[in-house]
Amino acid sequence: MSSCVTTDNYKYWSFFFDGVPDPSVSDNKDDQDVDSVAQVLVVDNTNKKPSIVKHVPFAEDACNSCHDQNNMGGYVAKQPDLCYQCHDDFGEAKEYLHGPVQGGYCSNCHQPHKSKHEKLLVMESDALCLECHEQSNIESVDFHADLESFGCTDCHDPHGGSSRKFMAIGSCVNCHGSFADEYKFVHGPVAAGYCNTCHSVHSGGEGVALRRQGQQLCLYCHDKGQVMKNENHEGIEDFACTECHNPHGGEDRFILN
Ligand code: HEC
Ligand code: HEC
Ligand code: HEC
Ligand code: HEC
Ligand code: HEC
Ligand code: HEC
Ligand code: HEC
Ligand code: HEC
Ligand code: HEC
Incomplete structure (x- = not known):
């Protein structure tokens, strides 16, 4: 299995500098709640650059919710528990968990801070799947011979599901x-x-x-x-x-x- 993290140094440090608190942001808690909702959708509107979506705790400078203040380079918990502090535990809702979710490798697929891809993904969703799954293996499954017009998550839940192949509920x-x-x-x-x-x-075969x-x-x-x-x-x-x-x-x- 190859690693899916393509982060390079430039991205690291641009994260860091963009994360510097904005002095104009109010300290008033009520205002922050409103801001936090707005900040999920903070978008760079210049047409040249792709839109950037920020993770709420990052946008709110709640760095300590993940990073251990007393231990440089440490975290307050290991993944997936780090993420399950705020997100529902997939293991509770789904009978079968996708390998990397089971293993707690959330950041193989998600950026913790911000991303130009939807849902903070490290790259566009189909390319992400094909980082770990061989395209040729996928295409040898009759469902997959003719995939051009379909996204993987049209049919599969990326985290897990009630069947072994994690068919997304109601996918068909x-x-x-x-x-x-x-x-x-x-x-x-x-x-x-x-x-x-x-x-x-979707095998490219005939009819139904x-x-x-x-x-x-x-x-x-x-x-x-x-x-x-x-x-x-x-x-x-x-x-x-x-x-x-x-x-x-x-x-x-x-x-x-
Ligand atoms: C949701 C949890 C979370 C929040 C909130 C968060 N980070 Fe991170 N941060 C991470 C994770 C996980 C990594 C490691 C990413 C990787 O390995 O690709 C990381 C990596 C980093 C790095 C790269 C250096 C290193 O430790 O490897 C810096 C610098 C950093 N974070 C700073 C910040 C700052 C500053 C904030 C607040 C503005 C912040 N982070 C908020 C989870 C978080
Ligand atoms: C301190 C709380 C907190 C922690 C810890 C946290 N998140 Fe989040 N996350 C949020 C909030 C708040 C939102 C926005 C509301 C929502 O979608 O639930 C969010 C949204 C997301 C989204 C959806 C983004 C979008 O654009 O719709 C993803 C993906 C995500 N988080 C992944 C992670 C991962 C992976 C981790 C662990 C590395 C993590 N989160 C840790 C609070 C947190
Ligand atoms: C194999 C890649 C992969 C892994 C590993 C992964 N995710 Fe995701 N996640 C996705 C994709 C793809 C989406 C977008 C789904 C969509 O748009 O239908 C997503 C969406 C989300 C969302 C947004 C809410 C939603 O369901 O749309 C949250 C929150 C989230 N993931 C949290 C996590 C956490 C926490 C972990 C680790 C326990 C994790 N993810 C591991 C691929 C992954
Ligand atoms: C970080 C590597 C990684 C990424 C990225 C990844 N997978 Fe997986 N996937 C695995 C592992 C590991 C398994 C479990 C081992 C196996 O059965 O092949 C698995 C299993 C599966 C299975 C069940 C296979 C079976 O035979 O039971 C499906 C379906 C699947 N992944 C779909 C996806 C989709 C869709 C995406 C993109 C959203 C994706 N995977 C992204 C690593 C990954
Ligand atoms: C039109 C729906 C659909 C789409 C789109 C789709 N799949 Fe599948 N996938 C399926 C079905 C159905 C199965 C087989 C389920 C079964 O036999 O129980 C499957 C099986 C799999 C398996 C297990 C393969 C095996 O050897 O059994 C993997 C891995 C997988 N899909 C990954 C992907 C990836 C990656 C993508 C995107 C490139 C994708 N799928 C797109 C419907 C789909
Ligand atoms: C992203 C949308 C999408 C998803 C998800 C999807 N399909 Fe399709 N399906 C299509 C399209 C588009 C066609 C080709 C046009 C048509 O004939 O309706 C098609 C064709 C078919 C056909 C042939 C219909 C005919 O009249 O020849 C069958 C049967 C079928 N799909 C069943 C399924 C099943 C079963 C699933 C779930 C595993 C599924 N589809 C998931 C969009 C989808
Ligand atoms: C018990 C077997 C069976 C199941 C389960 C089944 N189908 Fe079918 N389906 C067929 C057969 C047989 C045909 C061909 C009917 C004909 O030629 O008149 C067909 C035809 C179709 C067609 C072509 C257009 C039409 O309506 O005739 C589509 C689309 C389709 N099925 C989708 C689905 C979807 C989506 C599901 C799940 C919700 C599903 N099927 C479940 C047996 C099944
Ligand atoms: C994947 C398994 C599966 C397949 C394939 C399947 N069936 Fe069924 N069938 C069922 C189930 C489950 C029921 C519901 C039984 C119940 O409610 O008691 C059912 C119910 C029925 C009933 C109603 C029985 C009753 O006493 O109410 C008929 C008629 C029927 N099926 C005919 C067919 C025909 C014709 C085909 C082929 C086109 C077919 N089935 C293929 C699983 C299947
Ligand atoms: C010549 C038409 C015809 C054909 C062909 C046919 N059926 Fe039926 N089937 C019926 C009728 C009529 C009923 C009963 C309706 C009633 O009792 O009012 C029925 C009832 C059923 C039932 C529910 C009652 C029971 O006996 O459990 C099932 C299940 C069933 N059929 C399955 C099948 C399967 C499987 C096939 C193919 C091997 C098949 N049928 C072929 C006409 C047909």
Whole structure:
């Protein structure tokens, strides 16, 4: 795994000098609260330079919330606890944590002070992912062969999630719309957002890119013996289940076409 920190000395010291307190900023606490909200959005408006977003505690000169005043070069806590002083612990909300999050390497991806990239990222998000994940490995996964128009975080949560590949909640329906608007009854796996149990999309392949063909698509989850007991299924051996059932949903629980 390569390090993702590309900080060079120039950036370090420009951080430092930009962090010098602005004497015109009021010491009044109430004013500061208002300022702090505004400062997340402090933007350099000249068109030549990229916008800079400052981290609130840095902008507020709350240097001591991270740096140990009594120990030059030391911190008040190690990451991730350093960050969890103020941010929710991802480990509490997510079942699976992304490797570098688990390891507490927050600053592999985030600048602690300020950044010209959204969310204080050390670089543009997709490039960041590809610092550690080989593009060729990614592209060998059928979902990823044709990624040009997609950002990694359109589908993956960078911190973790309820599945091993950290699919961002609602990632598919964000773009495709929810079938709940379309159907009175939504098929179990569709309602649960497990789109990829049936689809292997964005492969550059044809059409809806199903993972399995014919009845196998459905019998991956439904027990054949059980299904064939139903009198409505007599003589269907040569039919695809989707001849009669809509894979996403329908007007009643049997999701018939
Ligand atoms: C949110 C926590 C946080 C806050 C607030 C913060 N820093 Fe930092 N600072 C860090 C971290 C983490 C690093 C190490 C970054 C790295 O390794 O890429 C760092 C690095 C530095 C460095 C580089 C030298 C070194 O120690 O390696 C200086 C100088 C510095 N900070 C000064 C400041 C000043 C001045 C402020 C207040 C205006 C401040 N920091 C506020 C977390 C913070
Ligand atoms: C002293 C409190 C404090 C500490 C410590 C702290 N943060 Fe923050 N951070 C904030 C506040 C306040 C905001 C702005 C409000 C928000 O988004 O929650 C913020 C926002 C952020 C954002 C979103 C920025 C944006 O542009 O939307 C990121 C990313 C972030 N922090 C990462 C970190 C990381 C990584 C660390 C540890 C190195 C850390 N924070 C430590 C207080 C803190
Ligand atoms: C692998 C890279 C990576 C690591 C490691 C990482 N983050 Fe992030 N983080 C991101 C990205 C990418 C975003 C922006 C997500 C988006 O825009 O959808 C983000 C967004 C955030 C935000 C803004 C709120 C939000 O959810 O959009 C906070 C706060 C934050 N991260 C804190 C942390 C803390 C604390 C750690 C360490 C425990 C950490 N991050 C580790 C990549 C990372
Ligand atoms: C600092 C290095 C680093 C960065 C940056 C990084 N990852 Fe990871 N990622 C890892 C490690 C380490 C693992 C766990 C080891 C593994 O399973 O490959 C992992 C695992 C994953 C997994 C699960 C893989 C599996 O097979 O279970 C996904 C999905 C993932 N990362 C997506 C992303 C995305 C999206 C980004 C950008 C937001 C990103 N990663 C940025 C290091 C990184
Ligand atoms: C259109 C949605 C989508 C986008 C965009 C996307 N992914 Fe994925 N990714 C997936 C799905 C779905 C899987 C497989 C999940 C499964 O099989 O459980 C996956 C799997 C992975 C894995 C695990 C690979 C393995 O060998 O199993 C990694 C790592 C990963 N993605 C990283 C990335 C990175 C980096 C990007 C951006 C360059 C990205 N993904 C963009 C949907 C997406
Ligand atoms: C960032 C937006 C975005 C995300 C996220 C996304 N898709 Fe797509 N998807 C598209 C676009 C754009 C197309 C191609 C245009 C079209 O046919 O609708 C497409 C095509 C498809 C197709 C083929 C549709 C057809 O009519 O041929 C399927 C199936 C599909 N996506 C399923 C998924 C699944 C499953 C996920 C979650 C893993 C997902 N998509 C995530 C935007 C997205
Ligand atoms: C049980 C398997 C299954 C699941 C789960 C599933 N799909 Fe499909 N999907 C199909 C089949 C089969 C087709 C082809 C339908 C046809 O040809 O009439 C399809 C077609 C599509 C299409 C093409 C346009 C359309 O509506 O026919 C899109 C887009 C799509 N699915 C997105 C999704 C998304 C998003 C999810 C998750 C919310 C999802 N699918 C879950 C089986 C499934
Ligand atoms: C990823 C697993 C999965 C796949 C693949 C799958 N299903 Fe389902 N199916 C479910 C789950 C889960 C339920 C909900 C069961 C419940 O609510 O009791 C369900 C419910 C149903 C029901 C309603 C059953 C009832 O008694 O209410 C029908 C009909 C159905 N599926 C047909 C299909 C067809 C046709 C396909 C193929 C296009 C298919 N399923 C593929 C998991 C799956
Ligand atoms: C010729 C049309 C037809 C085909 C083909 C078909 N079904 Fe059905 N299926 C039905 C009808 C009709 C019902 C029952 C509706 C009722 O009881 O009112 C049904 C009910 C079901 C049920 C819920 C009741 C039960 O027996 O558990 C499931 C699950 C199901 N089908 C799955 C499948 C699967 C999987 C396939 C493909 C192997 C398939 N169906 C193929 C017409 C069909």
